[in-house]
Amino acid sequence: MRIGIITDSACDLPNSFIEKENITILPVTVQIGQAVLADVRNEDATMNFLTGETGARAFEAETTPYTVQQVHDLFLSKLVHDYDYVFCITTASSRSGIHDNAVQASYTILNEYKTVRAESGNNTPFMLRVIDSQNVFTGVGIPVIEAVRLRAADETPPKIRAHLDSLVSNTHSYMVPPDLHYLRNRIKKRGDKSVSFLSAALGSALDIKPILHCNRGETGPVGKARGFLPACQKLFEFTEKRIAAGLLTPALNIAYGGPLSELQDLPGYTQLRSVCADRHIEVYEGFMGLSGMVNVGKGALVLSFAASPHNFS
Numbered sequence: 217m218r219i220g221i222i223t224d225s226a227c228d229l230p231n232s233f234i235e236k237e238n239i240t241i242l243p244v245t246v247q248i249g250q251a252v253l254a255d256v257r258n259e260d261a262t263m264n265f266l267t268g269e270t271g272a273r274a275f276e277a278e279t280t281p282y283t284v285q286q287v288h289d290l291f292l293s294k295l296v297h298d299y300d301y302v303f304c305i306t307t308a309s310s311r312s313g314i315h316d317n318a319v320q321a322s323y324t325i326l327n328e329y330k331t332v333r334a335e336s337g338n339n340t341p342f343m344l345r346v347i348d349s350q351n352v353f354t355g356v357g358i359p360v361i362e363a364v365r366l367r368a369a370d371e372t373p374p375k376i377r378a379h380l381d382s383l384v385s386n387t388h389s390y391m392v393p394p395d396l397h398y399l400r401n402r403i404k405k406r407g408d409k410s411v412s413f414l415s416a417a418l419g420s421a422l423d424i425k426p427i428l429h430c431n432r433g434e435t436g437p438v439g440k441a442r443g444f445l446p447a448c449q450k451l452f453e454f455t456e457k458r459i460a461a462g463l464l465t466p467a468l469n470i471a472y473g474g475p476l477s478e479l480q481d482l483p484g485y486t487q488l489r490s491v492c493a494d495r496h497i498e499v500y501e502g503f504m505g506l507s508g509m510v511n512v513g514k515g516a517l518v519l520s521f522a523a524s525p526h527n528f529s
Contacts, residue, residue, distance in 0.1 A: 217300045217301055217372075217373065218298065218299045218300045218301070219299060219300070219301050219302070219303070219367045219373060219376070220238075220240065220295055220298060220299030220301070220302040220303070221237070221238075221239050221240070221302070221303050221305070221360060221363050221364060221367070222239065222240040222241075222242065222295070222302060222303070222304045222305070223239060223240075223241065223242065223304070223305045223306065223356060223357075223360050224241070224242040224243075224244060224281065224282070224306055224307055224312070224314045224356070225241050225242065225243050225244050225255040225256060225257050225505050225506075225507060226244060226255075226307045226312070226352065226353060226356060226505055226507045226508055227241075227305075227307075227353075227354075227356040227357045227360055227505075228353045228354045228356070228357055228469065228471035228502060228504055228505055228508055228518065229354075229357040229360060229361070229469065229500060229502060230500050230501060230502035231257055231259075231502065233361075233364075233500060233502075234257065237364045239360065239364075240290070240294075240295065241256060241257060242281070242282040242286075242287065242290070242306075242314060242318075243255055243256050243282065244279050244280065244281050244282075244312075244314070244506075244507040245279070245280040245281075246265075246277050246278070246279050246280075246506050246507060246510055247277065247278045247279075247280070248265075248270050248273050248274055248276060248277045248278075248510070249269075249270065249273060249276070251265065251270045253265045253506060255505050255506035255507050257505050259503045261506075262503070262505065262506040262509065263474075265506065266506070266509060266510075266514060271514070274398075274509070274510045274513075274514075275398055275401040275402040275405055275510070275513075276405060277405075277510035277511075279312075279507055279510065279511075281312055281313050281314035281317060282314060282317060282318075283317060284317045284320045284321045285321075287317055287318050287321035287325075288321040288324055288325055291321070291325045291329075291344070292325060292328060292329065292332050296325070296329045296332050296333055296342050297332070297333065297336055297338075299342075300340060300341070300342060300343070301342070301343045301344075301345075301373045302342075302343070302344050302345070303345050303347060303363050303373075303376065303377070303380065304318050304322075304344065304345065304346045304347065305347045305349055305356065305359050305360050305363065305380070306318055306346065306347070306348060306349060306356070307349060307351075307352055307356050308348060308349060308350050308351055308352055308356075308430075308433045309348045309350075309433070310350075310433040310434075311352055311433070315346065315348050318346045319346050322344050322346055325344060326342070326343075326344060329342045330342075343373065345373075345377050347359065347377075347380055347381065347384065348384065348433075349384050349387065350384045350385065350387070350431070350432050350433045351384065351387050351389050351430055351431070351433075351520065352389060352430050352435070352508075353389060353391070353471060353504065353508050353518045353520070354389055354469040354470060354471050354500075354518050354519055354520035355387050355388070355389035355430055355469075355520040357469040357500065357520065358383070358387045358465065358467060358469055358520050358521065358522050359380045359383050359384055359387065361465070361467045361469065361500060362379065362380065362383055362465050362467070362522070363376060363380060365465070365467075366379060383464065383465070383522055385431075385432055386464055386522050386523060386524065386525075387431065387520060387521075387522050388429065388430070388431050388520060388521060388522070388523060388526075389429070389430040389431070389518060389519070389520040390427055390428065390429055390430075390438075390451055390454075390455070390518070390519055390520070390528075391427070391428045391429075391430075391512065391516060391517065391518040391519075392425055392426075392427055392428075392444065392447045392448050392451055392516065392517045392518075393425070393426070393428065393512050393513055393516050394425070394444050394473075394513055394514070394515040394516055395513045395515075396425070396426070398512075398513040399512060399513060402510070402511055402512070402513070422442065423442055423443050423444075424440050424441070424442055425440060425441055425442075425443065425444050425446075425447040426439070426440045426447075427439035427440060427441070427447055427450065427451055427528065429528060438527075438528035439451075439454075439528050444515075445482065445483055446483075448482045448483065448484065448485075448517050449482070449483040449484035451517070451519070452482070452483075452484035452485055452487070452488040453484060454528060454529070455468070455488060455519060455521070456487070456488055456491045458521065458523050458526065459491055459492065459495050459497055459521075460491070460495070461523070461526070462523070462524075463497065463521050463522055463523050464522040464523055464524065465521075465522045466496060466497050466498055467497065467498055467500060467521065467522070468492055468497050468498070468499050468500065468519060468520075468521050469500045469519065469520045469521070470499060470500065470501050470502070470517075470518070470519040470520075471501075471502050471503060471504040471505075471508065471517075471518050471519075472503060472504060472515075472516070472517055472518075473503070473504040473508065473509045473512070473513065473514045473515050473516040473517075474503070474504075474514060474515050475503075476501065476502075476503060478515075479501070479517070482517070504516060504518065
């Protein structure tokens with residue numbers, strides 16, 4: 217059976233992995249003032265877009281996911297021909313409209329695919345499963361990576377589906393934002409009051425950086441450190457402990473909102489890579505996509521893994 221995998225551009229997976237595994241990307245369109253760019257995970261286009269006046273106003277960005285009609289058209293023009301079963305893994309439905317759009321599109325897709333496949337001489341059934349990752353950024357990539365691994369192992373779609381449904385609730389993402397003022401302005405733009413002006417001002421005055429956690433669609437602070445670099449190192453050291461305790465999948469997905477050379481120079485990162493190698497954990501290292509950077513700011517660090525419930529310490 218031909219199994220396809222599709223996700224949105226906020227998945228923060230390395231482009232080399234996306235291309236190698238033929239993962240289909242649903243772009244998110246970003247508009248800042250009069251400037252518009254579809255996020256197709258192009259690093260040069262992303263960094264060029266976030267320069268000058270456009271970059272200074274990035275917190276004002278409006279993001280638009282693929283519409284119901286666009287998802288519908290993509291499936292019927294391509295995916296129902298190329299695959300027999302497709303897993304569509306999306307950003308958390310609590311954070312993006314792409315999940316609801318994909319679910320709505322799935323109804324018409326499953327009603328209309330037979331004629332489309334018959335035209336190419338294929339009368340076998342087509343199946344589609346939309347999965348809410350309940351996560352953001354690199355956390356969306358963890359079930360994608362696992363779906364690829366299970367597909368390569370020739371697992372059946374029902375077994376893959378059951379495993380992914382269980383995995384998403386145990387996927388954890390951690391992020392260190394570089395600029396609390398930017399994050400506060402962005403959250404305010406989105407209508408979320410979870411970061412107050414006072415906490416943003418205090419954090420900037422003392423150079424305190426929070427460590428944020430996302431799991432099951434909920435996001436909140438779990439730690440902090442004075443300075444961006446110490447916060448990153450604290451997160452890396454915590455991740456080493458979780459790896460030693462045992463992950464549920466052999467994968468660590470990491471993204472950075474800037475050149476990867478800066479990520480590789482962060483304190484503690486080389487040690488984390490060494491721990492992953494010793495434990496046979498594959499590290500997926502990539503740049504943060506456009507939709508991620510306009511939401512949390514350039515220079516942010518985010519990493520994700522699947523693990524049993526735990527506390528940050």
